[in-house]
Amino acid sequence: MDSQQSLPPLSTLSTSASAILNSKLGTDHDLTRAPSLVSYLLTQCDDLDRALIHLNRTLESSLASYASFSDRIGDLFRDVNSKLTDLGCSVCSRSSVSDEEGLGEELPALAKEVARVETVRAYAEIASKLDNLVGDIEDAVSSTMNKNLRNDPSTRNSEELHLVAIKTLKLTEDLLGSVTKTRPQWVRLVSAVDHRVDRALAILRPLAIADHRALLTSLRWPPPLSNLTSSSLDTRKSNEVPNPLFTMQGNLKHQYCENFLALCHLQELQRQRKSRQLEGHNREVALHQPLWAIEELVNPVSVASQRHFSKWIDKPEFIFALVYKITRDYVDSMDELLQPLVDEAMLTGYSCREEWISAMVASLSTYLAKEIFPIYAGQLEEESMTGIRSQARTSWLHLVDLMVSFDKRIKSLVEQSGILLSLQEDGTLQISSLSVFCDRPEWLDLWAEIELAETLEKLKSEMDEEKNWTKKVQGAVLPNSDDYKSPAVGSSIFRCLSSLIDRCRSLPTVSLRSRFLRLAGTPLVKRFLDCLLLRCQEAEGLTALTDDDALIKVTNSINAAHFAESILKEWCEDVFFLEMGLEQGDQLGASVTENSGSEIPIEEYGNGIFHTEIVRFEDFRTEWVEKISVVVLRGFDARCRDYIKNRRQWQEKSEGWTVSKTLVGALDYLQGKMSVIEENLNRLDFTGIWRSLAAGVDRLIFNGILISNVKFHDNGVERFGYDLEVLFGVFRAWCLRPEGFFPKASEGLKLLKMEKKQLQDALAVGEKWMKDNGIRQLSVAEVEKIRKNRVFTK
Helix, strand or coil: CCCCCCCCCHHHCCHHHHHHHHHHCCCCHHHHHHHHHHHHHHHHHHHHHHHHHHHHHHHHHHHHHHHHHHHHHHHHHHHHHHHHHHHHHHHHHHHHHHHHHHHHHHHHHHHHHHHHHHHHHHHHHHHHHHHHHHHHHHHHHHHHHHHHHHCCCCCCCHHHHHHHHHHHHHHHHHHHHHHHHHCCCCHHHHHHHHHHHHHHHHHHHHHHHHHHHHHHHHCCCCCCCCCCCHHHCCCCCCCCCCCHHHHCCHHHHHHHHHHHHHHHHHHHHHHHHHHHHCCCCCHHHHHCCCCHHHHHHHHHHHHHHHHHHCCCCCCHHHHHHHHHHHHHHCHHHHHHHHHHHHHHCCCCCCCHHHHHHHHHHHHHHHHHHHHHHHHHHHHHHHHHHHCCCCCHHHHHHHHHHHHHHHHHHHHHHHHCCCCCCCECCCCCECCCHHHHHHHCHHHHHHHHHHHHHHHHHHHHHHHHCCHHHHCECCCCCCCCHHHHCCEHHHHHHHHHHHHHHHHHCCCCCHHHHHHHHHHHHHHHHHHHHHHHHHHHHHHHHHHCCCCHHHHHHHHHHHHHHHHHHHHHHHHHCCHHHHHHHHHHHHHHHHHHHHHHCCCCCHHHHCCCCCHHHHHHHHHHHHHHHHHHHHHHHHHHHHHCHHHHHCCHHHCCCCCCCCCCHHHHHHHHHHHHHHHHHHHHCCHHHHHHHHHHHHHHHHHHHHHHHHCCCCCECHHHHHHHHHHHHHHHHHHCCCCCCHHHHCHHHHHHHHHHCCCHHHHHCCCCCCHHHHHHCCCCCCCHHHHHHHHHHECCCC
């Protein structure tokens, strides 16, 4: 028992060993097989040892190969590590740059956001200011309304409330103007404020005007007109009627001046607002308004005056006299008292004198349009329907005469203070009683029709009187007018036309003046031209202009046409007519542009309103001057026919005569007719006639003699030279070198007078030969023909 080895403690065995022993030695019988178990286990241990040795050897070889491979991997890792380090450095540098770029992109957005916040802050600040200002305006207007409703006599009177409201309005308008210029995108804010301000102004202006009217009533304005009579209308001042504007004193004067200033300030603010709102448009036309305070002076005067006007419907001269007297009597107070207040209110572009006169004339025009002209127009319509001549036309013309005379006196009244009569942007004259025709153009047409009929009736007797067609114009109507030799009837026509033009000068617009002249002036000129044409046709039909009396009749008509043409051209250079031409060009240009889409130069429309008539007069003169030339040339041709047909005379020697006998009669006829024409025809048209005749005679002689196969001997050349010299002598009275007006005959004679050698040595006549010998008006064929017809006898 002692020799047996004891088993190791169970706790020292491994779990696997414990598990094997438990499985193999579970019973006592199993102990008997312990030696075999030991042997088995030893065998297993040897196998395991051998396997372990093999594994160790394998591991050693694997470790050796791994060590060499690991070195290579280490080198690769180190290389990769260095490259990764370099890559990391580059990535870091790029990362810093990208961070800066990101910051650069973020800065504009950040600045934009800051600007947006600042804009919102500014918008809120300005909106708050505007809201406060508009609230103050509305409070002031509300206080004024409540005071008027309660009739509360407080120390804070209406003028003070108005001034507070106006001052706040001024601040509001200045701020709105600044916003409009610096923040044009805030349109809705400006529109909302304008809407509220407009509502306040719609209440404030009537309140201010009502206070002003109350003050005028306290001043006893308007002055009484009941003591005026028709006999006192021409006196310089009204009888014992003081001017309330000059007589007011103390607190009443102070209140009136303050109220007048308030109205002026309010109107100036209104102008500023309209100027801002109409930026980019034709503001001057839209902004012009009559002075409110002056209108309030004129309206009650107009109402009071109309009580007198109703008594003078049939005596309109009294109406004009009364209006002029009132206007003149109170115009001084406008300059001395009210103009300084307008200047103090900085209401630029306004003259109290002009506004007072303009308002008075406008009230007169309104009354004429409502009460006077409809009556006269009805009378004219009744006359045209019944055919019974009445005084309607005379009354109408008398009324227009009064209006024209009144406008001239009013114009002088305006200009007494050195003020030039101003014009609107559209060319409208501000002060004219004839502005009644602006709204009623049919009355203008009626006036033009009456004027034309009366003028034609007045001229009929003068145009039918034959002595007026032979008697020349006396006195210089135009520079060098004696040269026109116009009959007296032409002077009468244009004296009447000038009167029509003067009467329409007072019309307030260029378009009305142009329309009047087209309806009254242009038909008168056309009628005159038709009369000239008829007289010439009658003279031509009776004698074919072969009789001297018929010739004189035509020359007188030509003189009258030339006189008329010269006067119309002279007139068309005046600014009065140039404005009409420009206005016509604008209208025609606009219509042409609408139709074709292209602009036409203003020159295409001629010289103005009488351009068509000027052209017709020119055509008339040209036509009848040519007819006179043809008639005289035909008579000369008939009387020198034998002279042209006698071909033998150019081969014979002359018998002591220096001029052919057959030519003497023709030259005598020519000289006689030209004497009659020269005596009766104006210088310019006579020059045209004798030059035309010279050209015709030149062709006649050249074609009938020089190139008609006539053989010229030496004596014939000499005779032909004498004949031409006498012919030239007839025309020498009107020019220094008449041979210059007979170019072909003169050069033909020059060829005939050339020496034989000079003509025959030329093998062929050419342009060089002609140029060398001074032949310029003939062709090569004509020169060759004349050269062949020359016969040298010596």
